Amino acid sequence: MGHGGGGALSAELVEHLFAPAYGNDLLAGLADSTALTLAGTRLAFSTDSYVVRPLFFPGGSIGDLAVNGTVNDLAMSGARAAYLSCAFILEEGTDLSVVGRIAQAVGAAAVAAGVSIATGDTKVVDAGHGDGVFINTSGIGLIPHGVDIRPQRATPGDLVIVSGPIGMHGVAIMSVREGLEFGVEVTSDTAPLGGLVDAMLDVTPDLHTLRDPTRGGVATALNEIAAASGTGVLLHEHAVPVPEPVAGACGFLGLDPLYVANEGRLLAFVPRSHADAVLAAMRAHPLGAQAAVIGECVTEHPGMVVARTRFGGTRVVDLPLGEQLPRIC
Amino acid sequence: MGHGGGGALSAELVEHLFAPAYGNDLLAGLADSTALTLAGTRLAFSTDSYVVRPLFFPGGSIGDLAVNGTVNDLAMSGARAAYLSCAFILEEGTDLSVVGRIAQAVGAAAVAAGVSIATGDTKVVDAGHGDGVFINTSGIGLIPHGVDIRPQRATPGDLVIVSGPIGMHGVAIMSVREGLEFGVEVTSDTAPLGGLVDAMLDVTPDLHTLRDPTRGGVATALNEIAAASGTGVLLHEHAVPVPEPVAGACGFLGLDPLYVANEGRLLAFVPRSHADAVLAAMRAHPLGAQAAVIGECVTEHPGMVVARTRFGGTRVVDLPLGEQLPRIC
Structure with a gap:
């Protein structure tokens, strides 16, 4: 099941099985x-x-x-x-x-x-x-003229923005599948993000990287971008918006919200000079009202994601091997 | 299973369920x-x-x-x-x-x-x-400039050409699935038809209709085109190239080769004035070497397919309800 989870096993399947068989480099960068x-x-x-x-x-x-x-x-x-x-x-x-x-x-x-x-x-x-x-x-x-958004373009100095609270889709699925109740019903965040991206592009066409953190969640998306670009990613864990019921459900189930799937959120890697204006444009859009800066690209630990914890320590945020929860999407 | 067979039940599903739900007419004409x-x-x-x-x-x-x-x-x-x-x-x-x-x-x-x-x-x-x-x-x-190939464009006077012998894919699948042997091994005709179509378009951009008779075979494809265009189709049954092992297998299994799936053949509806040249171009291509005129569009029986049999009689060639053989492709 892990090969379909969007984690390391999925990446291996693409890298070692599909990409060589297809004989082109269009799949590079995932x-x-x-x-x-x-x-x-x-x-x-x-x-x-x-x-x-x-x-x-x-x-x-x-x-x-x-x-x-x-x-x-x-x-x-x-x-x-x-x-x-x-x-x-x-x-x-x-x-x-x-x-x-x-x-x-x-x-x-x-x-x-x-x-x-x-x-x-x-x-x-x-x-x-x-x-x-x-x-x-x-x-x-x-793709509009002048726009070149790719995982490879993330670069030290970029700020990392998330468009809203994380983990809601995964927890919504878990709650019905396992018949669990977490006090407050969590609903999936599934939503179309084209309008939000348009609003961001109106600020600047120079967005470096966008990714919607679906299977494998925010942690997997950040790892894939760090690997594709070779930049280090420093995550400010306390800045990541985790809704109370999601935090509660994850605590109960022993899950890390960073690995839980989202279906209506995006991560943006934005040049620092544009970040304030992009963030403002996101917050003015219904699907970005709770957007927040959650990290930055650094020259240290190239290709790796490191979180600064609430307590001032650091920890490596790994690519998961498989998926915490199969068939989430 | 019939809803996936490409016959009348499949068409109903599109017409009554999917097309209205999607609220656009892009699926019209199937x-x-x-x-x-x-x-x-x-x-x-x-x-x-x-x-x-x-x-x-x-x-x-x-x-x-x-x-x-x-x-x-x-x-x-x-x-x-x-x-x-x-x-x-x-x-x-x-x-x-x-x-x-x-x-x-x-x-x-x-x-x-x-x-x-x-x-x-x-x-x-x-x-x-x-x-x-x-x-x-x-x-x-x-789509090249000047090309407008659609089921709706079939019109009385068009000749109907098939690019090669029919029924081979379906019989190849049946032979392995049912463990049957028909004397000679029949291999699937699966092949990419882009080059053959290019050769036909080199003769004239004015091909009216093309269709590859996959699920439901030649009979289903002809019926769909007759229905979409409102023209009658007269099929010269004796002219349809049916390989001997396909005829034998179909006889044994009680199937009509006209309904057996193909994966590397096409039907072309061509204005009569271009038909000789198009047929010659097809026969000069490896995938059209055995191309043959098998019928024509007529003003009689609009929207229906009628076959003239070997014995001079006629019979209606209906749209099948489902599929003779599920999961053929």
Whole structure:
């Protein structure tokens, strides 16, 4: 299961199995989406499959995730999603009313994100060889002129901004899956981030790196960026916004919120000179109201993420081997 | 299972469930790929999931199908595939050497088709909730200027050309799945059709309709085109190239070769004035060496496919309800 968790095992699979087999370097850097040029037009292209369990959870469904996840992967290249594909793999016997509700959620999420579902496919597999509904979405969007957002561009001096409180999607899934109650219901943060990124790009096209910390959470995203860019990342742990119910649930379950999945948050690596203005623009947007600076890029410990703890100490924030919680998206 | 078979039940699902939920008309006509305009560039965009069982079969594997299938869907809009995404859903416990062999097949098929794998994703589901390996590929390609190939453009007077012998993919799958032997081994016809379509477009950009008759076979493809365009299709049954081992296997199994899946063939609806030249260009290409005119568009029986039989009679060739053989691709 670890190979699908977005951690070190997933990265190994790409590096040692898929990338050599495909014989090109487009997968290098493990970006959320790939920037391409086609007939002189710069496009972002991205794909993700969604196998979340259960199909419906507080704050959304697999349909919302499938749209927002791919819209967000495109936004992490600075691209505004234009068109999505949407392919269903249904398990024989799945109630068509369930499929209908999910399709409605896909449609509503597409409208909210300003993207059109352009093409689709449906396959059915025998009972016992699927799990209700799996969805793949792929998306294409235009990258504006002058925008070059990549993990490799993070550089010492950049400030690291998170767009809002972390860990809500993962805890929402855990609460329904495990039948746990944490006093206050935590709802998934699933949301389309294209508008927030547009507001940030209005301040400056010179954002260095964007990433939505989904599988593997903030810790994994920071590690991937540190590895791709070779910069060190210093995380100010006390500055990371962790909602009280998320902190409580993680304490109860023995999890670290830094590793819990988010589906409507982003991390931005921004040149220090632009950081105040970018932060202000984020806070003026509904999806960035609680944005905060949580770290910086440093010349020390290149390629590594180190957290300064509440108590003034430091600790290495590792890439997880697999995933704390499988099938989170 | 019928909802995934590409027949009437699949069409109903799109028409009554997905298209209304998505609230746009991009899915109308059930084309293999959708033509889009992005920043003034005309693109084709397509997606397909592959759930074929078994993963390896005479003539290819799920990896070949996943590349060729999406390359072909793009080619059916006249587009040369440029970039593919490739997303794996693995079942927990699947041997990584199997995944590696499939990734190698994907890479080799991409080289053969002249397309780059630009972006990918891997998810893992628990044992018993998947079936080894499922793959989704989506693809984008440029549509040349002056090319407008759509099911709606088929029109009375067009000749219908098939690019080669039919039914080989479906019979190859059946032979391994059912452990049947038909004397001669039938291998899948899986192949990338972009080069063949380029050769046809060199004759004239005015091809009306192209379709690769995959799930549901030639009969289903002809029915979809007749329905989308409102033209009648008259099929000369004796002219359809059915290889002897395919005919034998279908006789033995009680199947009609017209409904058996192909993965490296195309149907072309061509204005009569260009038909000879297009046919000659097809026969000069390795993948069209056995191309043949198999029918024509007529004003009679609009929206219906009628076959003239070997014995001079006629019969209606219906859209199948589901699929003769599930999980063929």
